[in-house]
Amino acid sequence: MSRRGRYSAEGAATADSLPATFPHQCPKEQRLEGKEPFKLHCFYSLLRGKKQKRNGGNEMRHAIAPSPNVENNSIAVTDLFEICTHCERLTKKDLGIRIPRPLGSGPSRFIPEKEILQVSKVDARTQAIFEDAFAALHRLDNVSLVMSFHPQYLGSFLRTQHYLLQMDGPLPLHYRHYICIMAAARHQCSYLVNLHVNDFLQVGGNSKWLNGLNEAPQKLQQLGEINKILAHRPWLLTKEHIEHLLKTEEHSWSLAELIHAVVLLTHYHSLSSFTFGCGIMPEINCDSGHTFRPPSLSRYCACDIANGNGHANHHDDLPGNQEMCGEVEELMERMKQLQECRDDEEASQEEMATRFEKEKTESMLVVMSEDEECVPSRDISRHFEDTSYGYQDFSRRGEQVPTFRAQDYSWEDHGFSLVNRLYPDVGQMLDEKFQMAYNLTYNTMATHKDVDTSMLRRAIWNYIHCMFGIRYDDYDYGEINQLLDRSFKIYIKTMVCSPEKTTKRMYESFWRQFQHSEKVHVNLLLMEARMQAELLYALRAITRYMT
Numbered sequence: 001m002s003r004r005g006r007y008s009a010e011g012a013a014t015a016d017s018l019p020a021t022f023p024h025q026c027p028k029e030q031r032l033e034g035k036e037p038f039k040l041h042c043f044y045s046l047l048r049g050k051k052q053k054r055n056g057g058n059e060m061r062h063a064i065a066p067s068p069n070v071e072n073n074s075i076a077v078t079d080l081f082e083i084c085t086h087c088e089r090l091t092k093k094d095l096g097i098r099i100p101r102p103l104g105s106g107p108s109r110f111i112p113e114k115e116i117l118q119v120s121k122v123d124a125r126t127q128a129i130f131e132d133a134f135a136a137l138h139r140l141d142n143v144s145l146v147m148s149f150h151p152q153y154l155g156s157f158l159r160t161q162h163y164l165l166q167m168d169g170p171l172p173l174h175y176r177h178y179i180c181i182m183a184a185a186r187h188q189c190s191y192l193v194n195l196h197v198n199d200f201l202q203v204g205g206n207s208k209w210l211n212g213l214n215e216a217p218q219k220l221q222q223l224g225e226i227n228k229i230l231a232h233r234p235w236l237l238t239k240e241h242i243e244h245l246l247k248t249e250e251h252s253w254s255l256a257e258l259i260h261a262v263v264l265l266t267h268y269h270s271l272s273s274f275t276f277g278c279g280i281m282p283e284i285n286c287d288s289g290h291t292f293r294p295p296s297l298s299r300y301c302a303c304d305i306a307n308g309n310g311h312a313n314h315h316d317d318l319p320g321n322q323e324m325c326g327e328v329e330e331l332m333e334r335m336k337q338l339q340e341c342r343d344d345e346e347a348s349q350e351e352m353a354t355r356f357e358k359e360k361t362e363s364m365l366v367v368m369s370e371d372e373e374c375v376p377s378r379d380i381s382r383h384f385e386d387t388s389y390g391y392q393d394f395s396r397r398g399e400q401v402p403t404f405r406a407q408d409y410s411w412e413d414h415g416f417s418l419v420n421r422l423y424p425d426v427g428q429m430l431d432e433k434f435q436m437a438y439n440l441t442y443n444t445m446a447t448h449k450d451v452d453t454s455m456l457r458r459a460i461w462n463y464i465h466c467m468f469g470i471r472y473d474d475y476d477y478g479e480i481n482q483l484l485d486r487s488f489k490i491y492i493k494t495m496v497c498s499p500e501k502t503t504k505r506m507y508e509s510f511w512r513q514f515q516h517s518e519k520v521h522v523n524l525l526l527m528e529a530r531m532q533a534e535l536l537y538a539l540r541a542i543t544r545y546m547t
Contacts, residue, residue, distance in 0.1 A: 107142035109279035110507045111516045116145055126151040133158050136166065139283070141195065143271070146278050149517040153524055156436045160429040164264060165199075170256040170423065171264075174205035178220060179261055182213070183268035186231040188500045191275055191282055192268060219251040223261060226538070230262070231269045232391045232497075234537035235401050235469050239545040246545070255542070259422040262538045263430070270531035276499035277491075277523040279507065328446045328513050334482050335455050347476055356466065359477040360401065363467045366486075366493045391497040401469035404536065411532055415539040430535075437528040440521060446513045457525060459483045464496055464529040470536065485510070495523070496530050 106113025122130065129151060134140050136158075147154040163169075165176055177200035184192035197210060209216040213224060222245055229237050245253045253261070274280075347355070409415075411434070420427030438461060445451045462472060463480050484492070488510040495502050511519060 107145040107281055109281055110504050111146065111278065111520075115516050116149070122148070123151075126154075129155045129158065136162050142280050142283055143275065143278075146280060146520060147524070149520045150440060150524065153433075153436045153440055156429075156433045160426075160433050161267070163426065163429060164260075164267065170254065170260045173203040174200055175220065176260075176264060177203065177205065178209060178216065179223065179264045180268045181210075182220070182223065182227050183231070183265045184272050186227060187269065187272040187276070187498075189272035189275055191280055192272060194282070217251070219253065222248060222251060222253075223265075226262070227265055230265055230534045230538060234534045235404065237537050237541045239541050242541050242545040255546075256422045258542070259419060259426075262535070262542075263419065263423070263426060266531045266534040266538065269534060270527040273495050273499040273530055274523050274527040276502040277495040277507070277526065278520060279502075279504060327511070328448060331456075331483065332445060332448065332451065335452075338455065338479055338482055342476075347478075349473065352473065352476060353471075355477040356403075356471045359463075359480055360403075360466050360469065360471075362481075363463070363489070363493065366489050401467075404468070404470045404540075406465075406470055406472045409536065409540045409543070411536060414543065415536060418539050418543060419535075434528050434532055437524045440524070444518075446515065446518070455479070456483055460492070460522065460525050461529045463489070463492065464526060465533050467493065467496065468530075468533040468537075470533055492526060495526055 107116055126148060130140055130144075130148075133144055144154060144158065147157060165180075166173070169176075171179075177196045180196040181193050181200065184196065200210070201207060209220075213221055226237060226241055226245070229241070242258070245258060246255065411431075416427045416431055418427075419430065438457060441453050441457070443449065443451055443453070445453060458475070459480050462475050462477070463484060465472070466477065466480070487506075491502070491506045491510050494506060507519065511522075
């Protein structure tokens with residue numbers, strides 16, 4: 001990975017403009033039968049108590065001024081949690097409203113809610129990140145809550161995303177959100193599509209465009225071709241695709257606009273992978289995130305969550321978990337043996353090339369899912385063309401992904417400078433984000449401490465690039481089969497190539513002894529490795545056009 005100087009920023013936005021009024025909580029003296037006092041501390045009240053303005057005049061400048069009339073600025077506690085019958089009766093009596101209840105039990109279908117970092121118990125650094133996110137977006141979404149297992153990465157992610165969507169740049173704001181919709185729709189990620197449909201309308205986007213891609217301007221329609229290629233078969237992108245976009249007379253793109261669009265497309269393709277890979281649930285305020293039906297007896301109230309009476313952690317009760325008790329130790333032993341082999345002998349360049357081709361071919365034989373093909377709904381498919389176009393298992397047709405040699409075109413030596421030249425500061429932000437995911441470590445594996453995980457992280461990153469045909473001459477691809485078992489490879493390929501097919505069973509079937517926070521870290525690696533692979537193909541095509 002690049003050792004280029006890291007980018008730092010004081011924060012994406014200030015938190016000096018937060019809701020001034022919040023709903024009252026149940027009085028402390030009220031007690032539910034057999035329960036402790038109601039202690040619900042949502043992050044909104046946490047933010048209000050901690051709001052502060054950043055020092056030093058380093059505030060980031062928005063492309064447009066925020067609207068003075070922002071609706072729904074006061075968010076009720078009942079917008080966030082399900083409540084018990086007792087609390088509901090009190091609320092209805094006081095407010096006379098219907099109470100929505102979340103369809104899920106927390107931000108993720110895969111991770112027990114009590115294991116996700118509670119926003120009322122965060123450290124000062126994570127709290128500041130949450131404040132900035134809320135001040136900039138007027139929400140703290142479930143993606144951020146799941147990423148908060150790793151606050152150092154979350155800060156970099158939110159800064160980059162905020163810059164791409166809201167700061168000065170080549171594309172107008174409504175174009176940016178529409179491109180996000182196009183990108184997420186390619187993977188049928190309704191969570192991200194719905195999120196950016198709302199953002200698109202809030203920044204003044206034309207609602208007719210949401211009827212389908214054919215209602216959008218011709219300029220955006222022309223982006224559909226590289227959207228589908230980058231999402232599913234990026235190795236097929238050529239300079240001719242770039243030339244078509246840049247030389248169309250009336251609806252042509254500038255180079256700067258195209259770089260901005262490509263970064264958004266690749267960001268939201270990979271974020272769709274993370275969303276499915278972590279089983280992200282829609283927030284309660286989304287159409288698909290709530291119900292008004294009465295709760296069952298097995299459901300929990302917000303006061304249960306506040307008092308630690310939430311759902312049990314089923315991760316430890318997985319079938320076959322007992323048989324996997326030596327999984328971590330075996331993996332650590334293989335890492336030790338591989339390191340000893342590295343020290344004893346070094347394979348020749350010819351042998352390294354052979355091992356890469358073997359691993360690339362084997363990666364095509366990994367079956368992602370036996371389930372039936374996912375058919376996108378009309379609400380999603382109207383945002384992109386050619387719905388039958390997707391990832392192809394080339395081995396079935398006797399074809400192979402062509403080899404992309406990293407020494408001929410790399411992010412560090414070529415892509416970084418091109419992005420930074422045409423879209424200032426973004427190359428630096430992306431480089432920081434890639435490095436953050438790649439180098440992030442707590443030197444632990446499950447319950448073991450003081451473990452060097454660099455070999456494992458590199459194997460995961462390079463396996464993803466190998467699936468996309470990208471080869472690093474200095475890496476021994478024989479290590480991949482030693483470190484990544486078949487169930488893990490199935491999960492990786494599904495999440496990266498067809499994330500909409502990712503299931504909870506796949507998530508639970510790999511690394512059964514590892515913590516959920518470690519699996520989220522894996523998903524961050526998969527997301528960033530995929531984004532960089534797509535970017536490399538797109539930027540190489542742009543470079544070839546320019547030269």
